[in-house]
Amino acid sequence: MSDFSLALSEDQLQLQKWVHDFAEDVIRPAAAEWDQREETPWPILEQAAEVGLYGWEFMAEIMRGDPTGLSTPIALEELFWGDAGIGLAIMGSGLAAAGIAAAATPDQLFEWVPQCYGTADDIKLGAFCASEPDAGSDVSAIRTRAVYDEASDEWVLNGTKTWITNGGIADIHVVVATVEPELRSRGHASFVVPPGTAGLSMGQKFHKHGIRASHTAEVVLDDVRVPGRCLLGGKEKLDERLARVREGKPGNSQAAMQTFEATRPAVAAQAIGVARAAYEYSLQYAKERVQFGKPIIQNQSIAFMLADMATEIDAARMMVWRAAWLGKQKQYKNAEGSMAKLKAGRVAVWATERAMQILGGAGYVTDHPVERWHRDAKIYDIFEGTEQIQQLVISRAISGLRIE
Secondary structure (H helix, E strand, O other), X not given: OOOOOOOOOHHHHHHHHHHHHHHHHHHHHHHHHHHHHOOOOHHHHHHHHHHOOOOHHHHHHHHHOOOOOOHHHHHHHHHHHHOHHHHHHHHHHHHHHHHHHHHOOHHHHHHHOHHHOEEOOEEOOEEEEOOEOOEOOOHHHOOOEEEEEOOOOEEEEEEEEEEEEOOOOOOEEEEEXXXXXXXXXXXXXXXXXXXXXXXXXXXXXXOOOOOOOOOEEEEEEEEEEEEHHHEOOOHHHHHHHHHHHHOOOOOOOOHHHHHHHHHHHHHHHHHHHHHHHHHHHHHHHHHHOEEOOEEXXXXXXXXXXXXXXXXXXXXXXXXXXXXXXXXXXXXXOOOHHHHHHHHHHHHHHHHHHHHHHHXXXXXXXXXXXXXXXXXXXXXXXXXXXXXXXXXHHXXXXXXXXXXX
16 A cells, blocks of 8 residues: 555644634635725734734744645645735745745744744734845845944945835844845845844835735835844854855855745745635636526536636646645755746636636626736736746756756
8 A cells, every 4th residue: 555645634634724714704804905905904913813823833833843844835825715915914924934044043043033923912024125126036136235344243234125025014124135246146145134223214115906915115224234143144154155155166045045945835825825716706606697597607618717727726736735845855856846836826817817707797896806816816927936937947947057
């Protein structure tokens, strides 16, 4: 008998139901309001924190406590089935936590990650700051500079970050900056900017096509001074790495990409949640909507669209689960995380568009949620690596060549 199984464990099934119930009972009824308000849904965050869904302990449990790696995509699919904007408001601090975990010493991990969340009575936010006006997909073009002041044992940060989730309103900002510009991406390092640090401010707040309940803004760093201990990984480790790079030896993956590669299956799972929401809604609508004397699902043109939606969503989920498992085992070979994110993003955009088509005119108005899901879905072709960046990563992995 083979030990292979796709069956979820009892713990995973309980997690799935717990998050789904919160999404159904708390998130869905509030989704349209916070989409219209374009504000961080603090009351929902408070409820999530009260039940233990928002907090570093929850993130540690689903990301590190499960040897299969599947708990994270299982939880995120259900959460984002509820609503992508509110889901990202709840999970946005997780990107900062992932940025810390990717580079921090154990002491730094325990010091800073809890501060990205706070407590149920005093909620905090985290923000991961990598993208810049001239450095989105091309993270090697990051210009934000970090200069070490040996006299005071401080790092001085200057630059502007953009498209930052929780940017400017977060308590903890994790900033990717260049220490040695001539080394490009291999001269990057990550820094924690503690709460209330002088010189950090919010620039423009962006009004977005979708995921509107998630705050997105510029972060301006003007002579921001942080203690030496805020360099993730420590100066000794950084100096050793930079010395190796200068000698022509390979250095570790640059800071931003370490974080993105770790989170891509999780982002892909979010997209699956949005796609599934649209599929389930349009399926129910097609069963109930009567035209020409019969439910529209009895027309092949509608039924076949739904059949394709179900198939594509299941296929994408299998890729996400595979990537999550491989990532947990550190067995990526052909950029499977990027494959999952590429596929899931495409499926989310396509499936939500099909859902609107099935609803017809009703799908184009705010009386039904599918137009919001369609707006939300598009971001999964864009953030944490565009569709084309995923293709580039995959093509390099499968060819072993430098594809430009």
